[in-house]
Every structure is written in C-alpha cells, then in structure tokens.
Amino acid sequence: xSQNKDVVEIDxxxxxxxxxxxxxxxxxxxxxxxxxxxxGPNGSGKTTLLKxxxxxxxxxxxxxxxxxxxPERARHLIGYVPQHADLDSSFPISVMDVVLIGRxxxxxxxxxxxxxxxxxxxxxxxxxxxxxLRSRRFGTLSGGQKQRVLMARALVGKPDLLLLxxxxxSVDGRVEQDIYELLKKLNEKVTxxxxxxxxGFISSYVKHVACVNRxxxxxxxxxxxxxxxxxxxxxxVHMIKHKCEL
Amino acid sequence: xxxxxxxxxxxxxxxxxxxxxxxxxxxxxxxxxxxVVKRIVFISGGISHTVLGGMGIAYYYGxxxxxxxxxxxxxxxxxxxxxxxxxxxYEDTIIGALWAIGMAVGILFIYKTPGYSIDLMSYLFGxxxxxxxxxxxxxxxxxxxIVVLVFLFYKRFLAVCxxxxxxxxxxIGVVTTYLLLLCLIALTVVILIQVVGIILVIALLTxxxxxxxxxxxxxxQMMILASFLGAAFTTxxxxxxxxxxxxxxATIILIAGLAYLLATVFKGLxxxxxxxxx
Numbered sequence: 150x151s152q153n154k155d156v157v158e159i160d161x162x163x164x165x166x167x168x169x170x171x172x173x174x175x176x177x178x179x180x181x182x183x184x185x186x187x188x189g190p191n192g193s194g195k196t197t198l199l200k201x202x203x204x205x206x207x208x209x210x211x212x213x214x215x216x217x218x219x220p221e222r223a224r225h226l227i228g229y230v231p232q233h234a235d236l237d238s239s240f241p242i243s244v245m246d247v248v249l250i251g252r253x254x255x256x257x258x259x260x261x262x263x264x265x266x267x268x269x270x271x272x273x274x275x276x277x278x279x280x281x282l283r284s285r286r287f288g289t290l291s292g293g294q295k296q297r298v299l300m301a302r303a304l305v306g307k308p309d310l311l312l313l314x315x316x317x318x319s320v321d322g323r324v325e326q327d328i329y330e331l332l333k334k335l336n337e338k339v340t341x342x343x344x345x346x347x348x349g350f351i352s353s354y355v356k357h358v359a360c361v362n363r364x365x366x367x368x369x370x371x372x373x374x375x376x377x378x379x380x381x382x383x384x385x386v387h388m389i390k391h392k393c394e395l
Numbered sequence: 396x397x398x399x400x401x402x403x404x405x406x407x408x409x410x411x412x413x414x415x416x417x418x419x420x421x422x423x424x425x426x427x428x429x430x431v432v433k434r435i436v437f438i439s440g441g442i443s444h445t446v447l448g449g450m451g452i453a454y455y456y457g458x459x460x461x462x463x464x465x466x467x468x469x470x471x472x473x474x475x476x477x478x479x480x481x482x483x484x485y486e487d488t489i490i491g492a493l494w495a496i497g498m499a500v501g502i503l504f505i506y507k508t509p510g511y512s513i514d515l516m517s518y519l520f521g522x523x524x525x526x527x528x529x530x531x532x533x534x535x536x537x538x539x540x541i542v543v544l545v546f547l548f549y550k551r552f553l554a555v556c557x558x559x560x561x562x563x564x565x566x567i568g569v570v571t572t573y574l575l576l577l578c579l580i581a582l583t584v585v586i587l588i589q590v591v592g593i594i595l596v597i598a599l600l601t602x603x604x605x606x607x608x609x610x611x612x613x614x615x616q617m618m619i620l621a622s623f624l625g626a627a628f629t630t631x632x633x634x635x636x637x638x639x640x641x642x643x644x645a646t647i648i649l650i651a652g653l654a655y656l657l658a659t660v661f662k663g664l665x666x667x668x669x670x671x672x673x
Contacts, residue, residue: 203564224564231560240432240557241611250554254565259547286612302561 162211186355228303233295238288251305293324416629424622426583427604441490445471445497451504468581521592521644591644602651
C-alpha cells in the first residue's frame with residue numbers, strides 16, 4: 150500500500166451552529182495507512198469534524214476531499230463507528246441485524262438480505278471477536294461489546310477509511326486496551342481517524358495526533374509538547390508521555 | 396358468550412365486525428410496532444386526529460367519509476413527517492397545532508353539511524357494528540398493501556428506526572423511507588378508526604405493540620405477537636360488550652389497557668426477581 154496517497158484533505162474549513170463558531174480555519178491532511186488521533190476538550194468541534202468528513206454536514210467555508218472526491222461520493226469507502234450511547238438500548242434488534250445495517254447500501258433494495266451479505270457480516274463479527282454474540286439483543290450487551298458490534302458494522306462494508314467517535318467512553322481500562330490493540334491490527338489494512346476527549350491510551354497507539362479546540366491547535370506534522378497540549382485544553386493536562394513517530 | 400356465537404352465526408353485521416377486528420389487528424400489530432420502537436406516538440396522534448378534517452370535507456361534498464379519511468391521512472402523514480424532519484425543535488408545537496386544526500376543519504364541515512345531521516360520535520368513537528361489507532373489502536386491501544410493503548422495505552425501516560444517521564451514510568433515502576413509514580401508519584389509522592374511532596385510535600395502535608415488546612426479541616416477533624394480542628383484544632371486546640350493550644370501541648381499549656398494565660407489572664416483578672439482564 151502506498152503511504153503517500155492523501156485519504157482526507159481538509160482545507161481552511163470553518164463551521165458554525167446557529168452562529169456559534171465551532172471550527173475555524175482547520176487545515177488537515179490524512180495519508181493512507183495513517184492512524185490519526187484527534188483530541189480536544191468536550192465541545193471543541195471534534196465530532197463536527199468527523200461529520201464533515203462523512204458529509205453529514207457541510208462546512209460553511211473551505212474545502213473537503215475524501216479519496217479525492219466530495220465526502221458524499223466517498224461514503225462507500227468509509228466505515229463509521231458512532232458513540233453507542235446515542236442508540237436506543239431498549240430497541241428489539243439482534244447483534245446480527247445491527248451489523249447487517251452496514252451492508253444496506255450494497256444489499257438488494259427490496260426484500261431480504263442475500264446469503265453473501267450474511268456471510269460478510271459473519272466475517273466482520275469474527276474479525277472483532279463477537280461472533281458468539283450474534284443472536285443476542287444489542288441493548289443487553291456491555292459498553293465494550295456494543296463498541297465491537299458497531300466496529301463490525303463499520304467493517305462489513307469493507308472500508309478503506311475508518312472513523313471512530315470516542316470508542317472508549319464508558320469502558321474500563323482493560324477493555325480500552327483491547328479495543329486499541331484491535332484497532333492497531335485493523336490499521337495494517339485501513340486508515341483510521343479516531344476522536345477522543347481523553348488523551349489516556351490514545352498516544353501510545355496512534356501514529357499522529359491532532360489537537361482541536363475550534364482551531365487546529367497542533368498540526369499532526371508538528372512536534373507535540375506539553376505546552377501545545379495545554380494550549381489546546383487551555384490548562385494543564387495530566388498527560389501520558391507519548392511515543393508517536395512525529 | 397353463547398348468545399354472541401348465535402348472533403355471529405346469523406347476523407352479517409357481527410361477522411363484519413369480527414372480520415374488521417381481525418384485519419385491524421394485523422395492521423396495528425405490524426405498524427404499531429414501528430410506532431412504539433421509533434417513539435412516534437405523538438406524530439401518529441397528529442395524523443389520526445387530522446383525519447377528521449378529511450372525513451368532514453368528504454361528507455360535505457357527498458363522498459364516502461372513508462375515502463376522505465384515506466386522502467387526508469396520507470396528506471397529514473407527509474406534512475407532519477416533513478415538519479418533524481425539518482423543524483425538529485418545534486415539532487411538538489406544530490404537530491399539536493395541525494392536530495387541532497384538522498379536527499376543527501372536520502367539525503365545521505360536518506356541522507355545515509345540509510340535511511340529516513350525521514352522528515359525529517361514530518367518527519370520534521367508532522362504531523364497529525355499523526361497518527358495511529364494502530368497507531371490509533377496502534380495509535382488507537389496505538391491510539394487504541401494508542403487509543406487502545413492510546415485507547419489501549423491512550430492512551430499510553429497521554435501519555431508519557434504529558439508526559437514522561447510519562442509514563443516511565449507507566446512501567438510502569432516509570426522508571422517503573421515513574415518509575413511506577408514516578404513510579403506512581396513516582393507512583393503519585384509517586383501518587383502526589373503523590373499530591374504535593379517532594379518539595381511541597392511538598391506544599389500539601400502541602397498546603398491543605407495547606405489550607408485545609416485553610416478550611419480543613426482534614421486530615418480527617414483536618409484530619406477530621402484537622397482531623395476536625390485537626386479535627384477542629378486539630374479539631374479546633366484541634364478546635364482552637355485546638350482551639350488556641356497551642360501546643365496543645371503548646370496551647376493546649379498556650381490555651387492551653388492562654392487559655398492558657398487567658404485563659408491565661408482571662415484567663417489573665420478574666425483573667426484580669431475576670436481575671436485569673434478559
């Protein structure tokens with residue numbers, strides 16, 4: 150895999166909700182094979198940035214290209230793992246049916262899923278080690294298990310780019326480490342962008358870090374020092390020394 | 396009970412009533428499931444009350460009220476659906492207004508209809524014993540339409556109800572899928588109005604599905620169980636109400652409400668004794 154192809158190009162992007170500026174003049178390039186951690190405090194615009202890459206919202210200013218195309222056109226190449234807390238845990242749906250939603254765009258428009266759709270879903274569940282949970286009801290799973298189900302749903306579409314929004318909230322340290330190990334393995338094949346408010350483990354697994362707090366405080370190509378992180382969080386942060394290749 | 400069976404054997408009106416009850420059960424079991432899991436009870440209430448406007452207008456111009464009901468239910472579904480998507484913040488206010496305006500239009504037209512003043516009460520509270528054989532055929536075809544479309548769009552409806560954002564990313568038309576779902580709910584409302592009337596329609600739409608939810612592990616299971624519960628509620632309501640000459644619609648709803656209450660209490664007790672995970 151060539152390491153030099155640009156997967157995501159964000160050029161001077163700005164966005165506002167009801168007049169409140171959330172992102173301002175953000176310029177960021179993500180290369181193929183990268184594992185980028187986007188960190189920043191709550192409300193800093195991290196999730197907004199993800200949604201712009203997904204084409205769910207459009208920037209007010211600036212330009213976004215994903216695989217050289219407008220984001221909406223590149224959606225079939227992107228796998229997205231949203232925060233599982235936003236999903237209704239009382240909804241009567243099995244793990245298998247949640248994962249199959251990831252095949253919806255490729256399945257027949259009407260009627261049932263094909264056998265190949267089910268096979269692909271089973272493979273994705275095996276990849277993230279939740280095949281044994283396939284008939285369980287989604288709502289009865291633990292936070293870490295739900296996270297893996299949503300990862301399987303993202304992987305079932307065979308993406309080249311994986312976006313994750315706070316994948317380790319509400320899971321304990323060991324599960325968090327398991328999830329990062331899994332992502333590290335997946336990163337051999339796909340480019341990953343991961344959003345987190347928590348610097349914790351992120352720094353020992355990702356290849357680059359971008360700090361967002363409305364503006365891009367530190368660009369992934371710069372060296373990250375304690376000062377830059379503090380500028381991002383506007384205050385001292387308990388930071389684990391990180392071993393990124395910067 | 397015995398007397399009910401005798402009437403059922405000999406009288407067409409009672410046969411019609413039982414058939415309508417069973418047709419309604421399928422529609423309310425299938426579509427009520429979506430209403431409950433997607434939490435769109437209020438939206439469905441808006442659609443069903445706006446229907447009185449269509450019925451009143453149809454009656455005034457000399458058409459059959461049920462045709463007016465079909466048209467106005469579909470129009471209301473699209474308008475209310477677009478409002479809920481576009482003006483999410485003001486959704487409840489706007490739907491509440493449409494709800495009342497629809498009813499007001501209906502009352503005005505019914506009031507101004509010349510000649511013999513029709514029984515407004517039978518629209519509002521239903522009169523299942525008065526339903527004609529032609530209506531049975533119309534409702535049966537609406538039922539068939541609902542079941543076929545739900546089969547064809549099952550996986551899309553499931554995806555849009557569970558995770559709208561992800562469905563959008565999959566490139567399926569979330570807006571059209573959602574509006575189609577609301578239109579099918581609108582047709583269900585028209586069927587149910589024949590049984591229990593506009594005021595009580597929401598109860599019949601939601602109670603069987605809400606009861607079934609306690610025991611169902613998937614959407615399909617919930618639909619099937621809710622349909623059987625609906626059939627049990629409507630048929631037993633007809634039997635119970637016949638001899639003491641009680642209004643059938645209200646009796647059906649009371650039975651459904653009682654069953655839901657019992658199921659809720661029972662579920663609460665089993666959770667307490669067996670822990671929270673199922």
